[in-house]
Amino acid sequence: MKLYITRDSVAAGDDVDAPHARNSSVPDDADVSQIVAACLAASPLPSIAGGDASWALSSGVPLAVIAQQWASPKLVSQFPPNPNRLDLTDGTLRLHFTYFAQQSPDDVFAVLERLRLHAQ
Template sequence: MRILLTRDSVAAGDDADAPHGATVDLPDGLDLPAALTALGLPRPRLPLIGGGRATWVVRDADGSPLAVLAQQWPGPRLLPAGREPLAGAAEPGAAVRLHVEYRRQRDPDAEYELLARPAR
């Protein structure tokens, strides 16, 4: 499975190579937590933020939030859409597009709760 990964910049000096893209081939059939680990998310791919607190949201190609990552957490917290098979986020034979959105030093628990709420 081919992953096209991008991430937000975290500061003006980080903009030089934005959108920080990478193309990574992973074994087929990985679930999202295994894929995030294989992609180096949150570490080492995401920059460390001074103060030890940073919140990130992993989104698929249509912008659906899949997981919340936090610099201070040991691993991702999956959102409802992130529990679906990862390969389902792409057209047959196409790459899976993932974007990691920087949510600054917002409370990751609050961000998770906000994103996990059912749409009305």
């Protein structure tokens, strides 16, 4: 599966390359953790002074929270997302890293874990 990855800018000087688009690929049967790892490998997130940057990776739905101070990403759900809710266009999974500045990654995770984008 092809991946198209973008991310937010962290500072005005970082806007030069916005939306920081990168391409990668994973096997069609890749799970969320493999997709997150491929995105991080293809589009390394910038570090910030102070060392407490928080990010979320999404594709129509939140998939993971990444924190500069964490050793590894935290998946928002242990269950695979419904493929119909993912941003999949012409065989390419489109993903975006949202920058939450120095918000607590635990707070970002708590909000995204409870977030409902559609009626149940």
